[in-house]
Amino acid sequence: MSATIQDLQAALAGVHDPEYPVSVLDMGLVRGLAVEGDTARVRLTYTSMGCPCKEMIADDVRDALLAVVGIERVEVQEAFEPWTHRDLSGRARRTLAKLGVA
Amino acid sequence: MTEEELLERIREGKLIEGPEYATDKYIEGLKRTLVVSGDTELISAPAYMRAARNAPKINSYISVAGIAQDELGHAHIAYRLLRDLGVDVEELVYERDPKDFRHPYAFDVPLDTWAEMVVANGFYDRAGFCLLDDIFENSSYGPWKRALVKVEREENFHLRHGERWMATMAGDPEQKKELQAAVDWMFMMTLEWFGLPDSMKRHGDQIAYGMKGSTNDELRQTWLSTAVPLCEQHEIDVPAHYDDDSESWVIDAPFPCEFDEDEKRWDFDGGEISWERVLERWARRGPANEELVDQIQRGYKQLSKSLEVAA
Amino acid sequence: MSASESNLDRVVPEDWSVTDDDEALAALVNLIVVLADNKFFLGRRISEWLPGGPSLESAVALAAIAQEELGHARALYPLLEEMPLVDTPGPLQRGAERERKYCLDCLAEPWEWWAEVVAALILVDPALTILFRALEDARYDDLRQRAARVPSEERFHRKYAEGRVRDLARTDQGRETLQRRIDGMLPEVLMWFGPSGEPGVAALKAQGLINSDNDEMRAAFQTDVFPMLEENGLRVEVGELPWKRWNNLQRKVE
Ligand SMILES: [Fe+2]
Ligand SMILES: [Fe+2]
Numbered sequence: 289m290s291a292t293i294q295d296l297q298a299a300l301a302g303v304h305d306p307e308y309p310v311s312v313l314d315m316g317l318v319r320g321l322a323v324e325g326d327t328a329r330v331r332l333t334y335t336s337m338g339c340p341c342k343e344m345i346a347d348d349v350r351d352a353l354l355a356v357v358g359i360e361r362v363e364v365q366e367a368f369e370p371w372t373h374r375d376l377s378g379r380a381r382r383t384l385a386k387l388g389v390a
Numbered sequence: 391m392t393e394e395e396l397l398e399r400i401r402e403g404k405l406i407e408g409p410e411y412a413t414d415k416y417i418e419g420l421k422r423t424l425v426v427s428g429d430t431e432l433i434s435a436p437a438y439m440r441a442a443r444n445a446p447k448i449n450s451y452i453s454v455a456g457i458a459q460d461e462l463g464h465a466h467i468a469y470r471l472l473r474d475l476g477v478d479v480e481e482l483v484y485e486r487d488p489k490d491f492r493h494p495y496a497f498d499v500p501l502d503t504w505a506e507m508v509v510a511n512g513f514y515d516r517a518g519f520c521l522l523d524d525i526f527e528n529s530s531y532g533p534w535k536r537a538l539v540k541v542e543r544e545e546n547f548h549l550r551h552g553e554r555w556m557a558t559m560a561g562d563p564e565q566k567k568e569l570q571a572a573v574d575w576m577f578m579m580t581l582e583w584f585g586l587p588d589s590m591k592r593h594g595d596q597i598a599y600g601m602k603g604s605t606n607d608e609l610r611q612t613w614l615s616t617a618v619p620l621c622e623q624h625e626i627d628v629p630a631h632y633d634d635d636s637e638s639w640v641i642d643a644p645f646p647c648e649f650d651e652d653e654k655r656w657d658f659d660g661g662e663i664s665w666e667r668v669l670e671r672w673a674r675r676g677p678a679n680e681e682l683v684d685q686i687q688r689g690y691k692q693l694s695k696s697l698e699v700a701a
Numbered sequence: 702m703s704a705s706e707s708n709l710d711r712v713v714p715e716d717w718s719v720t721d722d723d724e725a726l727a728a729l730v731n732l733i734v735v736l737a738d739n740k741f742f743l744g745r746r747i748s749e750w751l752p753g754g755p756s757l758e759s760a761v762a763l764a765a766i767a768q769e770e771l772g773h774a775r776a777l778y779p780l781l782e783e784m785p786l787v788d789t790p791g792p793l794q795r796g797a798e799r800e801r802k803y804c805l806d807c808l809a810e811p812w813e814w815w816a817e818v819v820a821a822l823i824l825v826d827p828a829l830t831i832l833f834r835a836l837e838d839a840r841y842d843d844l845r846q847r848a849a850r851v852p853s854e855e856r857f858h859r860k861y862a863e864g865r866v867r868d869l870a871r872t873d874q875g876r877e878t879l880q881r882r883i884d885g886m887l888p889e890v891l892m893w894f895g896p897s898g899e900p901g902v903a904a905l906k907a908q909g910l911i912n913s914d915n916d917e918m919r920a921a922f923q924t925d926v927f928p929m930l931e932e933n934g935l936r937v938e939v940g941e942l943p944w945k946r947w948n949n950l951q952r953k954v955e
Contacts, residue, residue, distance in 0.1 A: 306547040307460075337850055338765075338772025340456020341547060343449045344554070368776065368846040370853055387540050435752040435760070442748075447794045448741070448775045452768050455748050459764030466757045483757065689755040692815040693868060693875065 291358035296321055296328055299352045306341045310383050312349060316375025319367040326360040328353045333367040342366075400600045405532035409475055416599055420531055421475055423601050425482070427525075428468030429493040430518065432483070434461045434510075436685035437497050437678070441507035453551055454507065460544040467537045474533070484690040488683035489675050494583045496576075498676025499651055505559060505568035506576065511552025513573075513580040513617060519545045520612045521602075530600025553620060560624035570626055575654040577628050580617070582646060584610040586665055614639035651677055719841045725908040726786065728901030732832075732911075733844070734790045735803045735952045737777035739829055741793050742808035743821065744770030749811050750818050755868070762861050763818075769854050770826075776847045783843065803951050805893060807886045819869055820882035822862035823926065824890045830855045831894075831922045840909035863929060870933035880935055888939050889954050892947060894919040899949070 300321075303312045312318055312332070320331035330349060334342050346364045353362045376384070396413050399406070406412050412420075435458040442454035469479045501510055522545065526538040559565035585591065588607040596602050604612070614630055618639065621628045629643035644662040649655070649671065720726055748767035754760040778792030791798060802809065805825060812818055833855075836848035869875040895902060895915040905911040913921070927937045946955045 306550060307543050309543070336765075336769055336772060337776055337847075337854060338452055338456075338768030338770070340453045340459075340768055343453070344547075344550065347554075366776075368850050370850055387543065388536070389540055432752075435764075439748060439751055445795065448771055448778075451745075451748075452771050452775065455751060455764055455768045455771070458751055459761055459768070462752065462757060462760045462764060466761065469757065480756075686752045686760075689750065689753040689759070689815040689818075693755040 290325060291323055291328070291356050293321060293323060295356050295358070296323060296330075296353060299356050300330075300349065303345075303348045303352045306344050306348075308384060308387065308389070310376075310380045312345060314377040314380035314383075316371060316377065316380075317345065319369055320365075323359070326358060327363065328356070328359045328361070329363045329365070331365045331367040333369040333371050335371050337368070397598060400530045400598070404530075405535065406530050406600075407532045417475060419596065419599055419601055421472060421477065423525075423596075424468045424472050424475075424534070426492045427522070428465045428472065429491045430497070431461045431468065432465035432686060433491065433493040433497045433682055434458070434514070434518075435465075436682040437501055438507065438510065439685075440678070440682070441501035441504065441510065444502070444504045445507070446504055450504070450555075457511070457548050457551065460548065464541050464544070467541065468534075471531075471533055471537070480690075484687050486683075488680045491675075491679070491683060495672045495676055496579045496583050497682070498679040499575075499579065499654060500678035500681075503568060503572065504555075505565070505572040508552050508555035508559065509569065509572040509576045511548050512556050512620060513552075513576050514583075515545055515548040515552060516617055517580050517583050517613055519549060520609050524602055524604050524609060524612075528597075528600060528603025556620070556624060556626075560626060566624075566626075569624075573621060573626050573628060575649075575656060577617070577621075577630075578643065578645065578647065578656050579649075580613065581610060581641065582668065584613065590665060611639055720908045720910065722904055722908055724901060725904040725910060726784070728905050729841075729910055730781065730784050730786060730789050731803075731901065731950065731952075732905070733777055733780050733784075736829065736832060737774045737781075738793065738803035739805060739808065739825070740770050740777070741774035741796065742802070742804040743825055743829070744768070744772075744774060745796060746808055746812055746821065747818065750815070753815075755815065759865070762857075766822075766858050766861065769858070773847075773851055773854075776850075780843055780847075801951065804953070805886075805889055806953050807889060814878070814882070816869060816875075816878045816882045819862065819865045819879060820886050822858065823866050823930070824883065824886050826855065826858055826862065827926050828890050828893060828922050830859075831918050831925065834921075835911050835913040835918055838912055844910075866930070866933055866935075870935060876934055883930070883935060883937070887937065888942055891919055891922070891939060892942050892944070892954055893952055894922065895949070895952065896944060896947065 297313065300313050300318060301311050304310060305312065305315050308315075315335070317332050317334060318330060319333050320329070322329045330353065332346060332349065334345070339345075350362045350364055353359055391411070391413055393413055393415065396416055406416070409417050438454050438458050438461070442451050445451035445454060469483065472482070473479045496514060501507055519542070522538055522541060526535060526542060529535045556569060559569045585606045588605045591606060593602070593605045597605075618628055618630050618632070630639055630641050632638075633640045643656070643658050644660070646663055646665055646668045648657040648660045648663055648667070650657060720729070744767050747763055747770060751764045751767055752760055754763045774793070781789045781792060790801070790803070793799070807817075807821060808825065812821070830852055833848045833851040836844060839845045839848065866879065869879040897916050899915050902911065902915055906914060930937050943954060948955050
């Protein structure tokens, strides 16, 4: 049985930004998600082109998707799309406000 | 407010929200702690950027720049609190003699290789984290306690950065040798960071006033409890082990011990030395002290004194 | 935001078909390596000053700027590997991988003076941004997407740079110090846009890979930066540009 988009989303909900307790989904970094057979494809953007956590985030995303039953291959692509605070989910905004950052 | 009233408030778990709710003695102690914290965060920025010159990839260089940015932000928090307590922070940061900076001696020993950089993330940031977490849990000073939430999240990234790179390097025989060489001097260096043993230092006041919650030896144990397993996991040798009988971590080398700062080597053969000797070395400061402080002060000095005109 | 189920376009780049014009292709490779190397060394030079800005706020800002400059370089280098040419210069990781550097001379060595940092932030960084803007509608998706994100990040760099120009220009001594650095850098920056009627750039324009020619970009740069400098009492006259010493391949004065 192959994995579904929902399975991938559930996995990504557990991948936090390395500096904040907010998932990459709530951060608005995931710009595309697809599954094709045993391959998951994900497009990620970062809060800045000079994001210091870029490699760590990409690796964490890859590891999380590889842990999904039915996924054997993961392709992570950088989207180079702009990111602004509007891309944060309501939940992310609340968490960050509590930390005194956003 | 009398000392007794203040101590009573702290015992009740009430937070101090500003100098008007504390005694001079409390504020002086708080200032000393904040200067050490601010200086330590601040000096790590030039120390890390120095080591980053040998970063293997753009990605890793950018990561270190990001870490340095965090550290500058952490320093800024401590100095801002000092400013609110009436300290002239500009003078403190930009006009102080390098020898009067209060960061641990460890940062005065230059970080040169990429292996040293990642071990610094794995060891030094871990030490910083142990100390800050203790302050976060136990500090009686409200403004600082609240600011530390963000600091801890960021330190977590620094630690992970170090751990991931240590794992990567340990997987390659050549790089593992470099890693081991870095660990060989930096492990003992971090143990020293926690300061005099409890037998020589009284923490009574600091703990009663809520400046910290744990003693030096307790913090050293906390650090060992994660640093040693990290190294063991990658088969990196460290002179320490867990002793089941005493239920504590035991250091398997003379400690404290003479350090050759040019060779970056501990003189284990020379045996244990007195802490007075160590304090003398700390007071002399280490080889990178002036260089790193200059890295921090040079823009301010050039701007304010237009040194270039004279040059 | 929640993840969309959009189909992924071009996870694996399709066969390269941006242009079959040899001159445009050569110019494109050159353009990318020149932009990337300049961003790389600008980022490295700024990062060497990272803890040393004249205030803590300044230091934090410099750290952010350095990361972004290097991030821009990091985004461009992989494009070199996509190019259907055998001899493209390789990406820089540590900075010493190849003998030939495609960066401005003023970025080649560490800066000794704060005024050099400020001059580069107000001259070099905006000049590079002008070029990124000229790529915003390039008929080459991978380049256009990357280029399009750069100017929005640069807004903060510019704001910071103007603040530091004003700091220095506040005193006669500070202004003169900065003036000397500007005098040193400006001719090279102006020439960096290239000579009038450069054939490679004309070919890029004909192929829809760039939207302005060298003179237009140079003029845009002057309009962008000169008024701000003049308002602060800084002179922006340059004499005859030494085109005889111009190295077109590395885009710098020899
Ligand atoms: Fe820190
Ligand atoms: Fe740190």
